[in-house]
Each structure stands twice: as structure tokens, then as C-alpha cells.
Amino acid sequence: MPESSLPGGFVNAVVRVGDTVRRPASARTTFVGDLLRLLEAGAWNGAPRFLGVDEQGREVLGYLAGHVAWEPRQPAAVSSDESLVAVARLVREFHDLTAGTPLAGDQEVVCHNDLSPKNTVYRLLGGELRPVAFLDWDLAAPGARIHDVAHVCWQYLGLGPAVADIGDASRRMRLIADSYGLLGRRRLVSTILWWQDRCWRGIDTGADAGDIAMARLRDAGVVTEVQRAFQWVSDHRDALEHSLR
The missing domain is CATH 3.30.200 (Phosphorylase Kinase; domain 1)
Incomplete structure (x- = not known):
């Protein structure tokens, strides 16, 4: 075939x-x-x-048929409030299925650890594109619920210098936390920063060690991009955290 x-x-x-x-x-x-x-x-x-x-x-x-949002420019429905709510609920569903299982070990759940629009399948529901599934589970591992929720906030909101309206980004971050039903949300921004720091350092270390994939990511400017996102979140931390109170 x-x-x-x-x-x-x-x-x-x-x-x-x-x-x-x-x-x-x-x-x-x-x-x-x-x-x-x-x-x-x-x-x-x-x-x-x-x-x-x-x-x-x-x-x-x-094979999961549908629209995978891997290109930079996407239909507005992909980043709509309705789609963010659906993403958060999908994450909650698979977290709940893994909670208390041997695969989760001594952690809360099994985390996907790479949730982003690029790893999401969208389909037409009620005439609009909505998320229905996640791809690329190869980084999945036991972890805390907040880890995946923080990654969703970072990636689906594009938290970084490209954000034009900090107020709207803050509102949408709260929408994700509310739709998931996240407890301990005061740690959400610090967990986003943890992810960003971990990401760029992991790529840099891997590239220095000769990992071809990590070298390609660094050559593509991903380390610099994530460092800038980290700085942006750090600079706007108070505003983002205020929205979660």
C-alpha cells in the first residue's frame, strides 16, 4: 500500500x-x-x-481525519473561546481516565506534555471547526494536572511578544482554567514559566549533545523564540495572575 x-x-x-x-x-x-x-x-x-x-x-x-492546525495562519474558529473550552474539557476527560491507574504511578494523572494546536485535530461541528482529538502522545508521562493545563495556556493562547491584548489573554487563560475545573490555579503562571524554561534549556542541551532533532529546532530559532516568550510572561506575570484570583 x-x-x-x-x-x-x-x-x-x-x-x-x-x-x-x-x-x-x-x-x-x-x-x-x-x-x-x-x-x-x-x-x-x-x-x-x-x-x-x-x-x-x-x-x-x-488515522484521525480532520483539520490539524499546524500552519501559522488558521481559521478564526481554531482559536475561538468555544474551541478553548472544548480543548480544556478534552484534557480533563483524558486526565480523569488516567487518574489512579498504574500508568499514572504516584502522580495525579498521565500528562500529554505537548498539547498545542499543531497536535490537535479539528472537525466541523455545528458548522464551525472544533477540537476533537490530540495527536503525538510520545512525550506522555505521569505528572500533575496543572502541567498540561499550563501548556495549553502557553500554546493555545500563544503567550509571548505577539500577544496584542494582555487583558484578553488573561481572560482567556481564566476561561481555560474554569473550563477544566483546575484547582490550585494560583500556580498556573509559574508553571507556564517552568515549561518555557524547561523547553528552551532542553533543546539547547540536546543540541549541544548532538541530538539532530534538537539541533534542527535550535537552528530554526526555537530557543530564542521560547526565551522571548518566557520574558514576556515574566514581565506580565502580575496581570496574568490577577485574572486567576
């Missing part, structure tokens, strides 16, 4: 074969497979189905 490359991947080469997706296996494949089977057993449709490993040693996942 012919293979066709899927757009948007920067680190891994991902191809479509019929109604399946093939991607390189990793040390995380077993954990991710167990997680996706758990979500399937819970009748949750917000993630691909794990179908095993093919003859080339690649992960085989079910």
Missing part, C-alpha cells in the same frame, strides 16, 4: 498508509501503546488507536 508523508512533523517522519499512520518507534512506544489502549477502553475518542508495530518496526496508529 502506498505511503504519503503527513505535514507538520518537525522531529519525526510520519506517513499515512491507508487508514493508518506510521511513525518511528522509540523507548516510549510501550508506554504510549498502553496509554492509548487505556483511553480506548474508556471509550474516549480523543486519541488515535494504537494498532501495534509494523514489519519495519514503526508504530501503527489509527
